[in-house]
Amino acid sequence: MTKSQLPKAYRHPYELDPQFKKSVAYFSMEFAIDQALKTYSGGLGFLAGSHMRSAYELKQNVIGIGVLWKYGYYDQTRKTDNAMDVQFREKIYSFLEDTGITFTIEVHHTPVSVKAYFLNPKHFNTVPMFFLTTDIDGNDWLSRSITMRLYDSIESAKIAQCMVLGLGGAKLLDELGYEPDVYHLNEAHAVSAAFHLYQKFGSADEVRKRMVFTTHTPEDAGNEKHDINQLNVLSFFGGVPLETVREITGIHDNVFNHSLAALRLSHKANGVSKLHGEVSRHLWGGYPNIPEITHVTNAQNQRYWTDPELDHAYRAGDGKAVAERKKTLKAGLFKVVADQCGKLFDPNVLTIIWARRFAGYKRPDLLVQDHERFDQLMNQTKYPIQCIWAGKPYPSDEGATHIFNSLIYRSYLHPNMAVLTGYELGLSKLLKDGSDLWLNTPVVTREASGTSGMTAAMNAGINFSTYDGWICEFAEHGKNAFIVPVAPPNLSSGERDDQDRNHFFDQLEQEILPMYYDRPDDWNRLTLQSMKDVNAFFGSNRMASEYYEKVY
Numbered sequence: 001m002t003k004s005q006l007p008k009a010y011r012h013p014y015e016l017d018p019q020f021k022k023s024v025a026y027f028s029m030e031f032a033i034d035q036a037l038k039t040y041s042g043g044l045g046f047l048a049g050s051h052m053r054s055a056y057e058l059k060q061n062v063i064g065i066g067v068l069w070k071y072g073y074y075d076q077t078r079k080t081d082n083a084m085d086v087q088f089r090e091k092i093y094s095f096l097e098d099t100g101i102t103f104t105i106e107v108h109h110t111p112v113s114v115k116a117y118f119l120n121p122k123h124f125n126t127v128p129m130f131f132l133t134t135d136i137d138g139n140d141w142l143s144r145s146i147t148m149r150l151y152d153s154i155e156s157a158k159i160a161q162c163m164v165l166g167l168g169g170a171k172l173l174d175e176l177g178y179e180p181d182v183y184h185l186n187e188a189h190a191v192s193a194a195f196h197l198y199q200k201f202g203s204a205d206e207v208r209k210r211m212v213f214t215t216h217t218p219e220d221a222g223n224e225k226h227d228i229n230q231l232n233v234l235s236f237f238g239g240v241p242l243e244t245v246r247e248i249t250g251i252h253d254n255v256f257n258h259s260l261a262a263l264r265l266s267h268k269a270n271g272v273s274k275l276h277g278e279v280s281r282h283l284w285g286g287y288p289n290i291p292e293i294t295h296v297t298n299a300q301n302q303r304y305w306t307d308p309e310l311d312h313a314y315r316a317g318d319g320k321a322v323a324e325r326k327k328t329l330k331a332g333l334f335k336v337v338a339d340q341c342g343k344l345f346d347p348n349v350l351t352i353i354w355a356r357r358f359a360g361y362k363r364p365d366l367l368v369q370d371h372e373r374f375d376q377l378m379n380q381t382k383y384p385i386q387c388i389w390a391g392k393p394y395p396s397d398e399g400a401t402h403i404f405n406s407l408i409y410r411s412y413l414h415p416n417m418a419v420l421t422g423y424e425l426g427l428s429k430l431l432k433d434g435s436d437l438w439l440n441t442p443v444v445t446r447e448a449s450g451t452s453g454m455t456a457a458m459n460a461g462i463n464f465s466t467y468d469g470w471i472c473e474f475a476e477h478g479k480n481a482f483i484v485p486v487a488p489p490n491l492s493s494g495e496r497d498d499q500d501r502n503h504f505f506d507q508l509e510q511e512i513l514p515m516y517y518d519r520p521d522d523w524n525r526l527t528l529q530s531m532k533d534v535n536a537f538f539g540s541n542r543m544a545s546e547y548y549e550k551v552y
Contacts, residue, residue, distance in 0.1 A: 003179035004178075006128065006178050007178075009118075010099075010118060010130075011128070012059070012121070012128060014056075016059055016061050017058060017059040020055075020058060020059065020060035020061055020062075020548055021061050022181045022182060022548065022552055023062075023180040023181045023182065024060070024063070024180055024182040024184055024547075025063055025065055025173060025178075025180040025182070025183055026051070026055075026063065026064050026065065026186060027066075027166065027183065027186060027190035028044070028045070028048040028066055028186040028187070029066070029067065029150070029161070029165055029189040029190070030042075030048060030066065030073075030150060031045055031048045032046045032049035032424075033052065033119070033129075034049075034124045034425065035425040035426040037093060037119075038069070038072030039066055039068065039069055040073065041073040041150055041357070041392065041394075042392065043356065043449075043450065043451055043452070044187060044216055046300065046451060047186075047272075047298050047300075048064070048066075049126075049425075050299065050300045050304065050305075050451075050543075051543065051544055051547075052127050052129060053124075053125055053301040053304055054539075054540040055126075055127045056121060056125050056126050057125070057301075058541055058544055058545065060127065060544060063128045063129065063130065064127060064129035064130070065129070065132070065165070065169040065172065065190075066129065066131050066132070066165070067131060067132050067133070067150075067165055068093075068131035068135075069091070069147060069150045070090055070133070070147060070148040070149075071090060071091065071148050071149050071150075072089075072091055073150045074086045074392070074395050075087040075088070075089050075422075076392050076422050076423065077421060077422075078421055082408055083405045084393070084401055084405055084408070084421060086395045088148075088149060093117075095119075095120075095123050096117040096119055097117060097118040097120060098117060098118075099116045099117065099118050101115070101172065101175050102114065103168075103172070103175050105163060105164070105167045105168050105235075105238075106235040106238075106239070107146070107160050107234060107235055108156075108233065109233075109235055110143070112134055112139060112143040113134065113136055113138050113139050113143070114132050114133070114134055114164060114168045114171075114172075115132070115133050115134075115136045116130050116131070116132055116172050116175070117130070117131045117132075117133065118130055118131075125303075132147070132168050132172065133147045135147055135148065145157065146160045146161055147161065147164060151394070153395070153396040156230075159231065159234055161189075162189045162190065162224075162258075163192050163234070163235070163236055166185075166189070166192030166193035166194075166195075166196070167192045167193060167195070167238050169190060169193055170183070170196035171196060174200075181210065181552075182210060182211075182552045183197065183211045184547075185212070185213045185214065185266070186216075187214065187216050189224075191258050191262045192236055192237070194261070194265040195237045195238040195240045195245070198240055198248065199240060204248040207265050208266060208267045211266045211267065212267065212268045212552065213259075213262040213266040213268075214269070214270050214271075214551075215259055215262075215263075215269060215270075215293075215448075216448050216449070217448050218276065218279050218280070224258040224259070225255050225257050226256050226258075228242070228245070228251065228253075228254050228255070229242075229254060231256055232245075248264075248265065249264055249265065250264055250288065250289055260284070260287060263284060263291060263293075264290065266291055267291055268291055268294070269290075269292070269294075270293065270295055271293060271294075271295045271448065272297065272298045272448050272449040273295060273297045273470045273472070274295050274297060274473050275445070275468070275472050275473075276295060276448040276469065277294060279445060280293050280295075296546045296547055296550055297449065297470055297538070297546075298449040298451050298454075299451070299539055299540040299542060299543035300454045300458070300538065301539070301541075302540075302541075305432065305455040305459070306455075307325070307329060310322060310325050310531075311458075313325055314460070314531045314535075317528060319524025319528050320524060322524065322527055322531075323460075323520070323523075323527075325460075326436070326460050328347075329434055329459070330345075330347040330351060330436075331347045332430060332433065332434065333388075333430045333434030334346075336420060336430060337388065337418045337420065340421065341411070341418045341420070343416075343418055345386050346384075346386070349384045349385065349386050349416070350383070350384070350436050350437065351385075351386045351387075351388065351434060351435060351436045352388070352435070352437045352439050353388045353389075353390075353431050353434070353435040353439065353456075353461070354388075354389050354391075354439040354440075355389065355390040355423060355428065356391050356440075357391055357392060358391040358392060358393035358394075358400040358404055359393075359397075360400065361442055361443045361446040361447070362442045362447070363442065363443065363497070364391065364404075364407070364441070365403050365407055366441045366497060366501055366504070367439075367441075367501060367505070368406075368410055369497070370501055373505055375413070377508065378414045378416060378417060383516070383517050384416070385508075385513070386416045386417075386418075387416065387418070388418045388419070388420060388431065388434075389407050389420070390419070390420040390421070390423040390427060390431060392423050407419045429455075432456045432458070432459045433459050436462065436516065437462050437482075437512065438452070438457070438461040438462065438463050439504075440453055440463060440464065440465035440468075440471070441466060441500070441504070442469070443466075443468075443496070444466050444467060444468045444487070446468070447468040447469040448469060449469045449470045451470065453465060453470070454538045457474075457480075457481075457531060457533075457534035458534055460530075460531060462480075462481060462482065462526060462527060463475060463481040463482070463483075463530070464481070464482045464504070465483055465484070466483070466484055466500060467483050467484070467486050470538065474533060474534065478526075479526065480530040480532075480533045480534075481530060482507050484500055484503035487499045487500055
């Protein structure tokens with residue numbers, strides 16, 4: 001076996017396509033592969049999961065490296081008063097194969113054993129994937145706990161998690177006797193891998209030749225920063241002396257910016273939409289020694305996400321068949337609404353859905369903040385409407401959890417409003433299938449890409465959104481989507497929210513509801529155009545190909 005080949009037991013189950021023969025190891029903190037494998041929290045994982053499926057479909061020479069989270073992200077449940085509750089429950093996966101590979105990394109100058117499990121491509125149609133865990137016999141409790149909770153709220157624990165992915169993932173490849181041409185860091189969580197590579201290859205230039213970096217967020221909270229001395233004490237740099245770390249990263253103060261280090265140790269980087277590429281070049285352009293930052297717009301895997309009957313009707317150009325199938329799919333979603341909320345929704349009624357990770361900048365409760373106008377919309381009977389919310393706040397984010405709970409309590413006032421718990425792949429699919437209108441409300445420029453609206457559109461849901469992220473490359477107002485105008489940049493946050501909210505209400509009342517109920521043929525035409533446009537560019541096979549063309 002050469003270093004360009006995986007051991008036989010872990011090789012790709014297909015002959016590699018010649019245009020995708022360059023070998024790539026894709027590091028990600030989360031992967032949303034299947035409802036049965038809870039190794040993800042939100043959009044980053046959904047994106048990574050679709051990438052691994054498309055790499056398989058295209059016969060690419062890619063493998064995935066992630067972490068086996070014992071408790072997943074968390075299980076979202078309800079308290080006795082229906083408020084959101086957080087439950088951490090052990091996950092056991094009989095379909096993961098023990099590779100027999102165990103190795104050690106140092107965390108806080110203490111040896112920690114790491115075990116690797118293998119996800120066979122046959123289970124979920126992905127490329128070969130490896131998941132690392134420290135929850136094994138021989139480790140003390142603190143070491144075992146590193147891989148228990150995705151994005152642990154304790155800072156030192158989260159740093160250790162990044163080390164398992166980065167240092168551990170790079171070391172796993174050595175244990176496999178495998179040397180990929182490209183080390184792809186999907187976000188900066190795995191940047192510690194660069195220091196392992198530095199020790200292995202002897203120079204920062206050799207690291208740069210092999211490493212590429214995808215940044216997913218312009219949000220400050222998404223670009224991790226830690227005290228460089230704390231990282232050094234925790235052995236984050238894998239034995240590379242601190243003076244050398246400063247030299248090769250160009251970070252000479254005490255704030256270690258993970259994204260900045262990942263950029264400086266990569267030969268190519270990318271944002272995840274055209275707009276985000278521009279934002280990223282602006283954000284990082286003032287720093288010296290930054291590589292070229294291009295963009296590869298995020299996408300989702302059509303084969304996994306699209307309802308086959310809807311897709312058949314769309315390809316036949318049959319808008320009425322799409323509409324009929326949509327009612328059947330809505331009925332399936334509404335069984336969950338009835339089960340969780342005790343409300344009977346009607347498949348003939350326009351259904352608006354807001355569902356994604358709960359975060360402040362996404363403004364999940366934007367419309368509800370105007371109680372009077374929201375109540376008026378929900379209570380009018382000329383154009384009936386149904387609204388559903390779902391999503392997971394970060395478990396320690398009290399502000400986002402408060403918003404989630406305030407929506408639950410608000411829903412008590414309206415038989416046509418529901419808030420669902422358990423937003424994972426399974427529920428996400430039901431919500432995309434059941435949405436007539438997919439509501440997207442982020443503050444403009446703060447959503448790097450967003451992908452939930454793509455899979456909604458694949459399933460005949462119309463995007464109703466601010467002009468941000470991937471939407472800028474897709475939407476034509478009134479032709480395939482409904483877009484609110486961008487608020488002037490000189491407004492205060494309150495004035496901006498007021499203006500956006502009023503635009504959403506105005507479009508609902510004056511354009512969307514009359515079209516849906518009074519001009520169904522126009523609605524059907526708009527739906528078919530939306531499906532055509534989303535399938536033309538926003539499938540992840542295009543994205544996986546572009547990574548080879550533009551980044552690898």
